[in-house]
Amino acid sequence: MNSSKENFLKVVEKHKGIILSLCNVYYDSLDDQLDTRQDVILQLWKSFASFRGDSQISTWVYKVSLNTILSKIKKERREPFKESINTNHENKLTKINSDDDIQLLHQIIRSLKELDKALIILHLEGYKNWEIGEILNLSPSNVSTRMNRIKMHLKSKFSSYVHEHR
Amino acid sequence: MNIDNLRPAWQQFKIQHSLSELSQDEILEMVMAKEEQVSNKFQKLYNHFAWLLILLICQGG
Numbered sequence: 001m002n003s004s005k006e007n008f009l010k011v012v013e014k015h016k017g018i019i020l021s022l023c024n025v026y027y028d029s030l031d032d033q034l035d036t037r038q039d040v041i042l043q044l045w046k047s048f049a050s051f052r053g054d055s056q057i058s059t060w061v062y063k064v065s066l067n068t069i070l071s072k073i074k075k076e077r078r079e080p081f082k083e084s085i086n087t088n089h090e091n092k093l094t095k096i097n098s099d100d101d102i103q104l105l106h107q108i109i110r111s112l113k114e115l116d117k118a119l120i121i122l123h124l125e126g127y128k129n130w131e132i133g134e135i136l137n138l139s140p141s142n143v144s145t146r147m148n149r150i151k152m153h154l155k156s157k158f159s160s161y162v163h164e165h166r
Numbered sequence: 167m168n169i170d171n172l173r174p175a176w177q178q179f180k181i182q183h184s185l186s187e188l189s190q191d192e193i194l195e196m197v198m199a200k201e202e203q204v205s206n207k208f209q210k211l212y213n214h215f216a217w218l219l220i221l222l223i224c225q226g227g
Contacts, residue, residue: 005197009190017184024183038196045197101175108172120169124176154169
């Protein structure tokens with residue numbers, strides 16, 4: 001095995017939590033999650049050689065993974081005859097979320113639109129708005145506007161839940 | 167609600183997924199399958215080109 005492949009395996013091993021979490025957030029069924037996982041890993045491999053270390057490797061993993069998933073979803077929407085992945089609720093992965101906060105997080109993320117999911121995930125990861133903009137190819141002002149809209153949406157939709165929950 | 171309070175939950179969510187099985191063999195298989203696909207495409211392209219060249223040479227002769 002050449003060193004490039006060895007390095008790549010190390011990167012995927014170290015960051016598989018990011019890759020698999022993103023696949024889980026965007027897709028319900030196990031088949032779709034596995035399919036997406038493969039697409040993401042392939043895309044990471046394709047762009048691995050051109051990664052120059054300008055950003056942290058985890059940022060690069062987020063960027064490639066999220067853009068791959070968002071493009072995949074866009075493509076699937078253009079193919080209406082293909083069975084919609086998000087509507088297939090059979091064969092769901094067993095929820096490994098026992099913690100209440102994780103369940104709440106899961107519900108919150110799932111209530112958002114595709115791009116907004118990416119924004120909130122990157123926000124939770126601690127990225128600044130300008131960094132989120134760079135990862136998702138959005139302007140910083142667009143990110144700020146969307147973030148405010150997301151917060152309003154969450155406030156109206158989940159505040160009562162949180163009060164009951166805590 | 168303050169979304170920032172869910173930062174630890176996202177970290178926990180990632181940790182749970184990092185425990186999932188994804189072997190090196192599986193990753194290599196995905197990567198190799200793609201490489202094979204690309205290599206087959208080039209092989210086909212090369213064959214077409216070679217065939218075209220032979221045809222041109224034969225017609226010229």
